[in-house]
Amino acid sequence: MTRPPTPDLTGLPDRELLKLDHQVCFSLQAASRAFGGVYREALRDLGLTYPQYLAMMVLWEHGPLPVKTIGDRLHLDSGTLSPLLKRLESAGLVRRERGPQDERSVTVHLTDSGAGLRERALPVPRSILRATGLSVQEVLDLQETLGRLTASLGRAG
Amino acid sequence: MTRPPTPDLTGLPDRELLKLDHQVCFSLQAASRAFGGVYREALRDLGLTYPQYLAMMVLWEHGPLPVKTIGDRLHLDSGTLSPLLKRLESAGLVRRERGPQDERSVTVHLTDSGAGLRERALPVPRSILRATGLSVQEVLDLQETLGRLTASLGRAG
DNA sequence: CACAATTGAATTGCGCACAACTCAATCATG
DNA sequence: CATGATTGAGTTGTGCGCAATTCAATTGTG
Known part of the structure; x- marks a missing residue:
């Protein structure tokens, strides 16, 4: 019943593999969604979703950052970040400015309201x-x- | 530097807690999304997304099932499952039938095409x-x- | 039996994740 | 310096996940 640390996976029967890998990704997603539920409740008063909270945390920790850098830290692309930041902006937590030196880049700043939210978080x-x-x-x-x-x-x- | 197996969490400083919990949920989501990418590629030829694949697996394993039962197994509600099953149906993999004994219930059956997809999966x-x-x-x-x-x-x- | 409560599915609306694309700004190469 | 490639944001479209609602069918209770 003991297994070697790196077993020969190719020797296992298909249906056992199926169970194992199914459950890994499945239980990973289950845990991830369970976290989502807990965060949803914890962040309800702040009016933030969990991804928005992550973006705010990056800004609370590092100050004004280009969209690109936020995306690198959170592993999110502009397709996800642009609308998310737009929501934070219309909630008055954040302000966006085109960089003067590189006009492609947009730097995200915290507003006073956004900075103040840190305390409540x-x-x-x-x-x-x-x-x-x-x-x-x-x-x-x-x-x-x-x-x-x-x-x-x-x-x- | 060694820690007891169940330390007094309330004694840890805020910023350490912040790092810990942040990274747990964060790395959980990162792993979950990485899985998504691998599954996306593996399932591309089958024309299935990962959640659709999960639903098909339940049907492959258990045969015709009510929507409710599929939802219980995958921890998904009708808001997610109804459109997902509709897509599987319009892809010709699945067929839906109102139960004769309980007309609220909809039982999902595999079509021949849907059953045949198991081999390729x-x-x-x-x-x-x-x-x-x-x-x-x-x-x-x-x-x-x-x-x-x-x-x-x-x-x- | 009548009526209230519950259940199963579906729908709507919102936000996230990702692919594919556009567009302007910048960079690199000849 | 001119031109082609790359980069940073944004947009569009698709699908998932969840909350809230609707509606009919069923169940439970007086």
């Missing part, structure tokens, strides 16, 4: 972490595994 | 699992952790 991480029910070590292990997984999948795809 | 799981770069044991551990995580988050949200 501070308790969110704690409530989320507590909701996971995981120990810190489990969180670290999970991240390590997910990091390798994403890297492998990225190279493959 | 068989090599997909193997290529996906290989792309993960994880050992079988790591896959099992990951699933276990994700299962607990999802359960905790579900209870919390």
